[in-house]
Amino acid sequence: MYQGHPALEPIAWILLAIKLAGIPVGAFAFLHAVTQRADAFVAADKLSKNAWMGITGGATLVLLLFHPVGLGTMFWIAGLVAALVYIVDVRPRITDVQRGPRW
Template sequence: MALYQWILTVIWLAGIPVGVFAFVHAALQRADAFTAVDKLNKLAWVGITGAAALLLIVSYQGPYGIIWIAGLVAALVYIVDVRPRLKEIQRRSW
């Protein structure tokens, strides 16, 4: 197995818990927080992160197909962009 295949395998395996975390986090948040931070609604993000986690878990081609990359990118967008804004809005005292 070539070096790049090992690297892709490690990234793929590390991406599985990232996708699951993004899905669980999105599912546990308040629905009004998503609209308060001008993002898609909760149902959309739960669907996106759920599909991302599913793509990462059931990627039958393993790290050699490219479809799992879309799932990893979707999960990372949620974690890097949406999650911090949700945390910020939910800490405020109304």
């Protein structure tokens, strides 16, 4: 783990927890994109299913490979933002389209 000042060791554990929490977020976004119908993305007026599978798959890979601190910080943040955009913006629209009209 961290080989520095003992007072900084709790911070290292917190950052590890943040990194580990980001990985399931990316994996969830990717798995959701994979399991949805391709026509639902078009009907929801979003990028294609293949585009979102690439974005969320790449985001998951970045979340696995990079750390939230150090030289890979910006890549890690970009991966997390990409996964969260899918979860917060695309996923609800896809779900609504596949659910059908409510009345």
